[in-house]
Amino acid sequence: MRNITNLIPDGTAGLVSAIQQQDGATAWSKSNKAAADFRDYTKADEDQPSIAEFYKQNHIHQTLDHVLAQKAKYCDDQVRKTSMGIWQVLEILDKFVDESDPDTEMSQIMHSLQSSEAARKDGQPRWMILTALIHDIGKWIAVCGEPQWSTVGDTFPVGCQVSPKVVYSEYFALNPDTQKYGNSKYGIYSPHCGLHNLHMSFGHDEYLYHVCKDYLPKEALYIIRFHSFYAWHTSGEYTWFMNDEDHQMMKWVKQFNQYDLYSKAEETPDVDQLKPYYLNLIDEFFPKTIKW
Numbered sequence: 001m002r003n004i005t006n007l008i009p010d011g012t013a014g015l016v017s018a019i020q021q022q023d024g025a026t027a028w029s030k031s032n033k034a035a036a037d038f039r040d041y042t043k044a045d046e047d048q049p050s051i052a053e054f055y056k057q058n059h060i061h062q063t064l065d066h067v068l069a070q071k072a073k074y075c076d077d078q079v080r081k082t083s084m085g086i087w088q089v090l091e092i093l094d095k096f097v098d099e100s101d102p103d104t105e106m107s108q109i110m111h112s113l114q115s116s117e118a119a120r121k122d123g124q125p126r127w128m129i130l131t132a133l134i135h136d137i138g139k140w141i142a143v144c145g146e147p148q149w150s151t152v153g154d155t156f157p158v159g160c161q162v163s164p165k166v167v168y169s170e171y172f173a174l175n176p177d178t179q180k181y182g183n184s185k186y187g188i189y190s191p192h193c194g195l196h197n198l199h200m201s202f203g204h205d206e207y208l209y210h211v212c213k214d215y216l217p218k219e220a221l222y223i224i225r226f227h228s229f230y231a232w233h234t235s236g237e238y239t240w241f242m243n244d245e246d247h248q249m250m251k252w253v254k255q256f257n258q259y260d261l262y263s264k265a266e267e268t269p270d271v272d273q274l275k276p277y278y279l280n281l282i283d284e285f286f287p288k289t290i291k292w
């Protein structure tokens with residue numbers, strides 16, 4: 001098994017061209033895109049000004065009240081009534097492009113398959129390959145009419161002070177909660193209460209966690225729930241809320257992040273060719289349909 005650090009030797013992310021192998025997996029050849037060139041929001045400010053505008057809306061509107069209302073609307077088992085299979089949702093998301101992402105303009109099915117193929121190529125266990133495939137399909141709420149600011153982008157806890165390491169943190173000055181919690185490190189929480197006790201800004205992560213919680217191992221659910229919490233898993237903030245379980249789980253989130261971020265390659269995976277393998281993998285964990 002290849003170690004995941006091989007994916008980013010000497011700062012080169014290197015996953016840009018996909019090469020089909022005989023066993024059906026996809027091998028990746030290196031590109032010139034260095035790891036440091038991913039998530040370059042300074043560059044995005046010049047080339048993609050809509051990303052700053054996206055985060056402005058996100059940071060203004062993601063309040064504790066918003067999060068509680070969205071959880072009541074989407075996360076309760078009783079409120080989710082639409083039955084769909086995992087692959088069906090992936091196909092619906094074929095039309096969806098995430099406005100917050102500076103690294104890919106591809107549709108979500110392409111990003112899903114790029115991530116899962118990177119994990120598969122790396123010899124990861126089947127649950128991790130599946131997690132990589134589905135981690136973003138909570139973006140289905142955008143298809144239901146949720147604005148992008150309430151669906152995508154990095155997440156952060158609400159109801160407490162926000163770390164300056166959250167991307168575009170300057171826009172939090174415009175958030176009404178800043179008056180209430182802006183000076184309180186712990187806000188409504190207590191030290192080391194565990195990340196599962198935080199109300200995270202609402203989006204595809206929290207929603208999909210609830211959709212999947214009866215079907216996947218706890219590591220997979222943890223990755224799904226916190227994969228967009230970059231200020232924590234990549235910038236080392238919010239450690240004051242972590243409990244023992246979070247310390248154990250963080251390594252999985254970090255491993256997963258390599259496949260999520262650096263697989264944003266330009267070559268498009270062959271959906272029809274990969275479909276049988278993934279239908280089989282989905283069947284191993286999920287019933288034919290689940291509630292959305």
Ligand SMILES: O[C@H]1[C@H](O)[C@@H](O)[C@H](O)[C@@H](O)[C@H]1O
Nearest residue numbers: 098100101152153154227228
């Ligand atoms: O722009 C991206 C995208 O929305 C991802 O799905 C999310 O997980 C990331 O955290 C975010 O930076």
Ligand SMILES: [Fe+2]
Nearest residue numbers: 135136227228
């Ligand atoms: Fe995501």
Ligand SMILES: [Fe+2]
Nearest residue numbers: 111135136260
């Ligand atoms: Fe992703």
